[in-house]
Amino acid sequence: MPQRNFKRILLKLSGEALMGDQQFGIDTETVTRVAEEVKLAREAGFELCLVVGGGNIFRGLAAADQGFDRASADYMGMLATVMNALAVQNALEQQGVDTRVQSAIPMASVCEPYIRRRAMRHMERERIVIFAAGTGNPFFTTDTAAALRAAEMQCDALFKGTSVDGVYTADPKQDRTAKRYDSLSFDRVLSDNLKVMDASAVAVCRDNDIPIVVFNIRERGNLARVLAGEGVSTIVENQKDQG
Ligand SMILES: Nc1ncnc2c1ncn2[C@@H]1O[C@H](COP(=O)(O)OP(=O)(O)OP(=O)(O)O)[C@@H](O)[C@H]1O
Numbered sequence: 001m002p003q004r005n006f007k008r009i010l011l012k013l014s015g016e017a018l019m020g021d022q023q024f025g026i027d028t029e030t031v032t033r034v035a036e037e038v039k040l041a042r043e044a045g046f047e048l049c050l051v052v053g054g055g056n057i058f059r060g061l062a063a064a065d066q067g068f069d070r071a072s073a074d075y076m077g078m079l080a081t082v083m084n085a086l087a088v089q090n091a092l093e094q095q096g097v098d099t100r101v102q103s104a105i106p107m108a109s110v111c112e113p114y115i116r117r118r119a120m121r122h123m124e125r126e127r128i129v130i131f132a133a134g135t136g137n138p139f140f141t142t143d144t145a146a147a148l149r150a151a152e153m154q155c156d157a158l159f160k161g162t163s164v165d166g167v168y169t170a171d172p173k174q175d176r177t178a179k180r181y182d183s184l185s186f187d188r189v190l191s192d193n194l195k196v197m198d199a200s201a202v203a204v205c206r207d208n209d210i211p212i213v214v215f216n217i218r219e220r221g222n223l224a225r226v227l228a229g230e231g232v233s234t235i236v237e238n239q240k241d242q243g
């Protein structure tokens with residue numbers, strides 16, 4: 001992706017990005033490394049806010065498939081994202097970065113509730129705001145939360161840091177012949193049912209003209225590279241398809 005004039009960025013960190021080589025949970029070294037990358041991006045002049053996923057701890061849909069009540073399972077998933085948010089906050093603050101966690105499910109003794117205007121104020125004061133508990137509603141995911149917060153915080157782009165290096169013609173973990181796009185339109189993602197991100201998240205970004213950049217956050221230094229217009233990624237935006 002060539003360098004773009006993005007200034008304010010919503011960075012979505014998938015929960016899996018925080019587990020390093022483990023099969024589950026939070027790997028402290030990995031969280032520290034990701035926090036270093038976020039700090040470097042801020043020092044490079046980007047205004048950042050974060051949404052953290054919970055897939056390294058609990059996924060509502062997976063539990064529902066095993067017979068769990070879906071809404072309860074989703075609330076458990078949202079609580080998992082709060083744990084991850086606190087881990088990321090801790091790692092950033094250990095590196096001297098001022099942060100606030102805001103949760104879509106109020107939990108007064110743990111963090112702030114989500115209040116848009118307050119979050120804006122934190123950003124003006126150069127704090128990194130970490131949005132936890134997704135949208136606060138079951139039957140959604142943190143991708144949709146990321147799209148919503150990107151719109152609310154007037155971000156120029158949503159960067160999805162995940163375990164794949166872009167959007168492919170099919171899931172690259174299932175289909176070795178899948179080809180990566182450099183860029184494609186929101187409509188192509190939706191019409192081809194490409195599952196790198198929820199359809200609801202893609203629709204929110206399309207309707208608010210917020211480009212999505214998908215990149216691999218598990219590779220050291222990749223956030224800086226992608227922000228600089230280098231490195232491997234896919235940009236999804238309102239445009240004509242490549243082909
Ligand atoms: N067409 C596609 N292109 C790229 N990735 C795809 C595609 N279809 C499905 N995927 C899968 O989408 C996943 C990316 O989503 P990710 O694992 O980050 O989920 P998440 O819900 O955002 O995060 P988490 O649940 O870990 O917090 C990758 O694991 C990838 O295998």
Ligand SMILES: O=c1ccn([C@@H]2O[C@H](COP(=O)(O)O)[C@@H](O)[C@H]2O)c(=O)[nH]1
Nearest residue numbers: 053054055060074077078134135141142
């Ligand atoms: O708005 C939301 C966001 C998340 N959830 C639940 O949390 C888990 C973890 O989030 P990921 O996006 O998968 O990382 C998700 O599986 C849902 O169960 C939610 O209900 N609402």
